[in-house]
Amino acid sequence: MRSPLDDTALDTVFREARTHYGFHAQPLDEAILRRLYDLLKWGPTSMNSQPARYVFVVSEEGKSRLLPALSAGNRDKAHQAGAIVIVAVDSRFYEHMPEAVSQFAQRP
Template identity: 75%
Template structure:
């Protein structure tokens, strides 16, 4: 086994990580967003399927398209954040399997011929990749505020009108305003949620 990361890294990624509800007026350049993707892409997915797709909404024009789909309580958060990422699912992710999972020559057909299996695999793994995005952003020094309060159908109509991609959840990125933090909620204990068999 490798030695564990030091406490500073563990604090950044998890123990001291917080959901930010407000952000300072600081921008994120495209190079940082590319660096973020270049880190999160290494997180494992089933059959290396990589079904997540990302829209980094940073411009005023982009935000004006996104904000109407958000619940009232989420609009200011997204307006203030340097970027709001739409984490979406590619419903035809399997088209990339011949190059991304060449060990299984029939991988593409397995999903193309079974829409229910494809949808289940895509949703699960795109959600997992969204989690990687959150942790990777924190490791790069960004503050994060994931959100689910939005009209998915409005977002899909506005950003993915051909129907291939489907929005899953949103993640605000930027420099968080410490004044926006709420008291940290408790976490369930190991014995409440887990067992070793």
């Protein structure tokens, strides 16, 4: 069994973490988004299944199409962000389980 997280890690993730209300307009490197996705896709789940589906919106055109669906208070923030992530749940994710098991078997 692994060691528990130390207080610094717990502070960073839980105790001192706050919602950001402003964002930099600079684009995010695709490599950063891929690293973030790689961190969450292998989260501890039953049979390494992942019912979440993610869409990373980074282009100005994509953000402009998305803005009308957001509440008025979130439009400016979303437009300024380097990336917007749409998170959805796939209610039939179990149909992809053979694919997930195959990916796990290939994991380094």
